[in-house]
Amino acid sequence: MGWDFNLLFDLIKTAFGWWYIIIPAVILGTIVGAVPGFNAANTLILLLPLTLSMKVELAMVFMASLYCATQLGGGIPAILVNIPGTGGAAATTLDGYMMAKNGKAQQALVCCFASSVFGGLITSIAVVLALPLLVKLSFYIRSVEMVVVMLFGLTLIAVIATEDMLKGLIAGFFGLLIGAVGADQIFSTPRATFGFLELYEGVPLVPALIGLFAISEALAMIDKPTILTEEGKARAGKARWADTIEGLVISMREWWLITWTAFVGLIIGIIPGAGASIAAFVAYQQARTFSKTPELFGTGIPQGVLAPESSNNGVTSGTLVPLMAIGVPGGSTAAVMMVVLQYQGIVLGPRLFIQNPELAYGVFISMVVAYIFMIPTILPLARYLSKVTLIPTQYLAPLIIGFTIVGSFAPREYIFDMGLALAFGIIGYVARKTGYHVTAILIGVILGPIFERYLMRALRISQGDIMVLFSSTVGNVLWAMLVLSLLLPYFRQHRMRRKRLS
Amino acid sequence: MTADLDKGKARRQAIGADLVIPVLAVAFTIYYFSTIWELGWEAKANGLAIGTILLLLVGILLARMVLQVKRGEATLAMDRLLKPLESQGRRLGLIGAIVAFIVVLPWLGLTLTIFCFMCATMLVLGVRKPLPLLTTALAVAAGGYVGFIVVLNTRFPHGPVENILARIFG
Numbered sequence: 001m002g003w004d005f006n007l008l009f010d011l012i013k014t015a016f017g018w019w020y021i022i023i024p025a026v027i028l029g030t031i032v033g034a035v036p037g038f039n040a041a042n043t044l045i046l047l048l049p050l051t052l053s054m055k056v057e058l059a060m061v062f063m064a065s066l067y068c069a070t071q072l073g074g075g076i077p078a079i080l081v082n083i084p085g086t087g088g089a090a091a092t093t094l095d096g097y098m099m100a101k102n103g104k105a106q107q108a109l110v111c112c113f114a115s116s117v118f119g120g121l122i123t124s125i126a127v128v129l130a131l132p133l134l135v136k137l138s139f140y141i142r143s144v145e146m147v148v149v150m151l152f153g154l155t156l157i158a159v160i161a162t163e164d165m166l167k168g169l170i171a172g173f174f175g176l177l178i179g180a181v182g183a184d185q186i187f188s189t190p191r192a193t194f195g196f197l198e199l200y201e202g203v204p205l206v207p208a209l210i211g212l213f214a215i216s217e218a219l220a221m222i223d224k225p226t227i228l229t230e231e232g233k234a235r236a237g238k239a240r241w242a243d244t245i246e247g248l249v250i251s252m253r254e255w256w257l258i259t260w261t262a263f264v265g266l267i268i269g270i271i272p273g274a275g276a277s278i279a280a281f282v283a284y285q286q287a288r289t290f291s292k293t294p295e296l297f298g299t300g301i302p303q304g305v306l307a308p309e310s311s312n313n314g315v316t317s318g319t320l321v322p323l324m325a326i327g328v329p330g331g332s333t334a335a336v337m338m339v340v341l342q343y344q345g346i347v348l349g350p351r352l353f354i355q356n357p358e359l360a361y362g363v364f365i366s367m368v369v370a371y372i373f374m375i376p377t378i379l380p381l382a383r384y385l386s387k388v389t390l391i392p393t394q395y396l397a398p399l400i401i402g403f404t405i406v407g408s409f410a411p412r413e414y415i416f417d418m419g420l421a422l423a424f425g426i427i428g429y430v431a432r433k434t435g436y437h438v439t440a441i442l443i444g445v446i447l448g449p450i451f452e453r454y455l456m457r458a459l460r461i462s463q464g465d466i467m468v469l470f471s472s473t474v475g476n477v478l479w480a481m482l483v484l485s486l487l488l489p490y491f492r493q494h495r496m497r498r499k500r501l502s
Numbered sequence: 503m504t505a506d507l508d509k510g511k512a513r514r515q516a517i518g519a520d521l522v523i524p525v526l527a528v529a530f531t532i533y534y535f536s537t538i539w540e541l542g543w544e545a546k547a548n549g550l551a552i553g554t555i556l557l558l559l560v561g562i563l564l565a566r567m568v569l570q571v572k573r574g575e576a577t578l579a580m581d582r583l584l585k586p587l588e589s590q591g592r593r594l595g596l597i598g599a600i601v602a603f604i605v606v607l608p609w610l611g612l613t614l615t616i617f618c619f620m621c622a623t624m625l626v627l628g629v630r631k632p633l634p635l636l637t638t639a640l641a642v643a644a645g646g647y648v649g650f651i652v653v654l655n656t657r658f659p660h661g662p663v664e665n666i667l668a669r670i671f672g
Contacts, residue, residue, distance in 0.1 A: 046654055166563050167520070173556040174527040177534060180552060184545035191541070191549060192534040219596060222627060223589050395638060397596065398623035402616055402642050405600060406650060406658075413657045418604045426597070427526065433583050434519045452548040460544070 004357075008128075011362050015369040018061050022370050025065035026377055032066070033073025034085045036210050036407045040070040041332035048339070056344040060363045063340065064320070065370035067333050068120055071276060071312045072374065075112040079305070080105060080388045081227070081400055083214040087205055088276025088312035090442055091156075091284040093213065095297065095304025102300050103232030105386035110247025111305045113378050117371045118251070119262030119310030123317040124367040126266065131353075131364075134270055134321050140474050141271050143457040147469055148478040149268065150451040153278050155486060156285040157440045164435055171436040175444020178203055182449070185456045198416040207408040207417040208445045211424020212431075212438045214404035218397040219429040227396070228389055244382050250302045257303060258310040261287060265311035269318020275331055276312040277446050283311030289485045317367060324352060324360050514574065516581035517567055524560040531556055595626035611661020612650060617643035 015022075032038045044051065044063055051059040074086035079096035092112065099108035127134060141149075157172030181192045182202030193199040221227055251258065261283040268279040287307035288297040297304050320337070322328040327348035329335040341348060346359065353360045391399075408421035428438045462468030470476060531553040538546035570576035584590065603619045610618065620639035629635050650656045651664060660668075 166559060166566070167523075170524060170527060170556065170559045170563060173552055173559060174523065174530070176552045177527070177531060177549065177556060180534070180549045184541065186544040187542060189541050189545055190537070191545065192530070192537045194533075215600070219593055222592055222596070223586060394624060394627035394629050395634075397627060398620050399638075399642065401596065401600060401623065402620055402646075405603060406612070406616070406646060409658065410650070410654075410656055415604060415607060418607075422597070422600050422604070425600075427523075430519075430522050430583065434523060435582075436523045448552075455548065456544055459547075464543075 007357060007361070008365075011358065011365040012369070015061065015362070015366045018058065018366070018369075019373065021058055021062050022065045022366065022373050023377060025062045026069040026370055026374055029066035029069025030073035030076070030378060033070035033089075034076045036077065036083055036085055036206065036214060036404050038407065038410060039086050039333075040067040041336055042411055043070070044333060044336040048336070051340050052343055056341065056346060057359060057362060059340050059344075060337065060359065061366040061370075063333075063337050064363050064367050065373075068313065068316050068367055068370050069374065071120070071316055072113060072116040072309075072378065074312070075116065075305070075309050076109065076385060079108045079112060080385065081214075081396070082217045083400065083404065084209060086276065086312075087209060087446055088280050088315065089308070090209065090213070090277060090439065090446070091280040091308035092305055094284065094439060095300050095302075098298070098300030099302070099305065100386075100389050101227060101229055101232055103228060103389075104243075104300070105389045106243040106382050107247040107250065107302065108305050109382035109385055110244050110379065111251050111302045112309045113374070113382065114248055114251035115254075115258045115306040115310040116313045117374050117378075118255070118258050119265065120313035120316060121368060121371040122259060123262045123266040123314040124364050124371065126263070127317045127321060128361060128364045128368070131321065131325060131361075134266075134318075134325075141267075142472075143454040143461070144469055144472050144475045145478055146271060146454040147451065147458055148475055148482055149271070149278070149282070150447055150454060151482055152285060152478075152485070153281040153443065153447050154451065155482070156281045157443050167434075167436050168440050171431060171438070171440035172444050174436075175441035176448040176451075177444070178208075178441070179445045179448020180452060185453050186460065196416065198412075198414050198420075202449050203445060204412060204417055204420070205446060206411045207421040208424050209442065210404045210408045211421040211426075212428040212442050212445075214400050215421060215425025216428025216432055216438060218400045219425065220432050221393045222397050225392055225394075226390065227393065232389075241383060243386075244379070247302075247382065251306060254303060254306050257287060258306055261307040261311045262314035265314025266318040268311075269315035269331075270321045271318075275319075276315040278450070279311045279315045280308035281443055281447070283307045286485065289488055317364065320363060320367075324348060324363065515570070515576040516579035517570060517576045518578035518580045519583035520563075520567065521578075522583065524563055527556055528560055592626055592628075596623055599623045599626065608659045609661065611664045612658040613643050613647040613663040613667075614661050616646045 028043070029040065032040070032043045043066065051063060054062065070086060071088055074084055074089035075092045075096065076085060078084040078089040078092040079100050082093050082097040084090040084093055096108045096112065099105065154172070157168060179202070181199055183190050183200050190200055226233065264283045264286065265276070265279040268282065284304065284307050287303055288294045291297065291303060293301075319331045319334045323334040323338055327338070329338050338348065346352065346356070405418055405421060408417045409415065411417075428441070431438050431441060458468050459466070462471075470479065534549055534553055538549050567576070571578060599619055599622045602622070603615055606618075607615045617639050620642050621635060624635050624638065647663070647667070650658055651660075
């Protein structure tokens with residue numbers, strides 16, 4: 001396709017003119033993303049009466065902007081109180097919360113905002129420039145390749161369990177088994193549901209996330225007057241604009257990390273069914289693998305915030321690629337957008353780019369503009385948001401539980417889910433106190449069912465032949481990369497040890 | 503001599519609490535296996551593989567713990583979970599408040615339940631000044647009402663507060 005620069009310029013100009021739609025959508029998206037239990041998909045469903053009545057271009061701009069902002073918003077509570085607002089921000093807690101505890105909440109928030117904006121921005125631009133190529137990519141990645149992509153995410157269990165590998169693996173496999181609850185993929189027979197109909201679709205992610213992170217954290221934090229360390233208390237009390245600038249400088253220095261992890265997110269986002277949580281875990285794991293200081297991951301370093309946040313925003317652009325290009329929604333949010341487009345009589349697919357390029361490319365251009373608007377809207381808030389860490393735990397713990405237990409009800413509207421969140425909260429609390437990583441449990445709960453789905457699909461196609469997993473070129477390249485990323489840290493450690501000895 | 507013994511005891515790690523998650527994991531695995539035993543291979547392959555590895559890992563952990571206790575490096579005390587003791591009452595109070603929240607929600611409705619929950623938990627955690635206690639609880643309850651009932655129109659149970667406000671505002 002030849003490039004029509006006049007059209008591109010017009011689209012950019014028009015998108016900037018829709019600031020009155022984009023800015024409220026960005027603010028609403030950030031708030032929604034920060035509240036566990038709410039995400040772009042369920043908010044857009046609630047707002048369908050509004051978006052269906054809007055002009056289709058405006059509705060798409062509103063929905064795309066809100067979607068981008070929810071990914072950014074999810075990182076805020078992950079950093080401040082160790083509670084990921086969305087599944088995609090779960091990996092952010094690993095280093096973000098540690099930075100907050102050390103009194104560097106402001107820097108962590110700025111890193112989160114900057115990497116989200118930059119990651120989202122470059123992937124949106126990349127999508128506009130290379131859309132036909134990216135569509136082809138989604139045809140090459142099928143269930144066989146997805147099994148390997150899932151394994152990339154699952155290896156993070158071993159990575160974060162470096163302190164006590166055995167306990168980490170027990171936590172991870174416990175999570176995987178919890179993730180295998182519910183009707184199986186082929187015959188829909190219930191497994192380990194304890195007789196609860198509410199568990200037939202599997203363990204719902206939001207109550208698990210809220211319990212493992214929010215409730216367990218609230219139960220654990222009451223041992224101390226604030227969540228901050230002594231050193232962190234002194235630093236957080238003196239939050240200045242200089243800290244915001246420091247966060248920006250750190251982010252700019254790590255531009256290459258942000259760039260390649262954003263593309264990891266973009267590629268995973270293009271694959272229908274994959275999502276931000278997988279992308280964030282994979283990006284975190286890969287960032288650690290290729291880091292010069294992998295041992296510092298998990299102790300509160302900016303790279304541990306930049307990688308997952310950049311990646312989960314890369315997913316937002318990727319999810320819309322199969323929707324616009326072949327009419328297949330890449331995720332639940334894209335599915336809601338498809339409802340709006342179909343209601344307006346828009347036929348999705350390759351023809352859309354010829355018949356209605358203003359709409360097809362306009363969505364991605366509006367994402368670019370939304371990210372640009374996020375900089376002045378969200379960035380200055382870091383200084384004030386970081387004050388949350390100073391709230392005494394006797395107020396903070398009830399606030400966290402109050403908001404999140406209500407959030408666990410919101411997605412499915414079952415009171416049962418609140419009880420489930422409490423059960424996960426107690427498991428999470430025991431896990432925290434006894435050195436079993438809650439993130440390892442969550443990775444299992446999130447990735448377990450998706451892994452099983454792709455594995456079963458691949459095995460079904462091959463009639464049970466396990467060798468199907470090594471039958472495609474792309475898959476084999478991914479296998480090689482997986483093995484390489486697992487061996488690389490050991491080779492590096494070995495080389496460093498030899499260097500030290502000599 | 504007694505002082506040396508005490509020192510040795512103090513140096514020994516209390517690892518009894520480390521057994522809670524593995525015990526839960528083993529119990530859940532056994533239950534999981536009991537529910538999939540008669541299913542087709544496609545339905546049980548994944549769970550069977552994960553569960554077997556989990557049992558194996560727990561076995562290794564148990565062996566490690568037995569060796570630690572045998573060597574005198576650890577005890578089976580539950581200190582990690584039970585200490586500091588003074589926080590346990592407050593923690594149980596929080597858990598009790600969450601249970602009460604879930605139980606009374608269908609009768610009291612969202613707004614009143616949140617208000618009572620916030621007051622109860624802050625009292626449990628030692629907030630005694632009535633002004634911050636009531637204003638915080640009121641603000642959270644009002645936020646919950648506006649956010650979840652008015653704006654998002656979720657299906658949270660309605661109670662006396664929601665009914666009165668619905669009558670006032672139509």
